[in-house]
Amino acid sequence: MDRWGKKGRIAGVSLAMLMLSSTASPAHASRGSSSSSAALASPPAATDQSIPAPPAAPLTVAGMVFRMDPETPRLEVLTGVGLALRVLRIRCDESTLIQEAGKQVRLASLKRGDPVRVTCRPSVEGYVAIRIEVLPRPRAEGETP
Numbered sequence: 020m021d022r023w024g025k026k027g028r029i030a031g032v033s034l035a036m037l038m039l040s041s042t043a044s045p046a047h048a049s050r051g052s053s054s055s056s057a058a059l060a061s062p063p064a065a066t067d068q069s070i071p072a073p074p075a076a077p078l079t080v081a082g083m084v085f086r087m088d089p090e091t092p093r094l095e096v097l098t099g100v101g102l103a104l105r106v107l108r109i110r111c112d113e114s115t116l117i118q119e120a121g122k123q124v125r126l127a128s129l130k131r132g133d134p135v136r137v138t139c140r141p142s143v144e145g146y147v148a149i150r151i152e153v154l155p156r157p158r159a160e161g162e163t164p
Contacts, residue, residue, distance in 0.1 A: 081136045089127040109139050109146045119153035
């Protein structure tokens with residue numbers, strides 16, 4: 020049995036709730052000038068709706084080609100960290116740059132198991148590839164260079 024028992028737990032929870040409520044609403048903590056309280060409590064001014072939102076930052080993933088369909092230009096890349104694996108579905112378009120050893124290649128030349136580094140951007144329909152770099156395959160043990 021703990022030293023303080025049920026009363027100690029109730030007191031601890033009460034103290035924690037009191038501390039959280041005082042830090043959560045600083046406008047009510049001090050009764051200074053009414054203009055400063057009103058400024059803290061008022062919502063921010065409405066922003067101009069004609070300003071577009073900034074574009075989302077590109078995402079770079081490394082993995083291996085899991086599935087590739089040149090007819091619908093879609094690529095599935097198996098990627099992950101540690102034991103957590105995921106398949107990322109990426110759409111390619113005519114502006115997608117695909118390179119292998121510094122040379123430009125076609126999407127149809129990618130094969131299952133090819134190691135790739137893909138830079139893509141989020142869109143309404145999912146991810147769209149900006150650049151696909153085919154990485155060199157690791158050498159098997161005992162294989163000569």
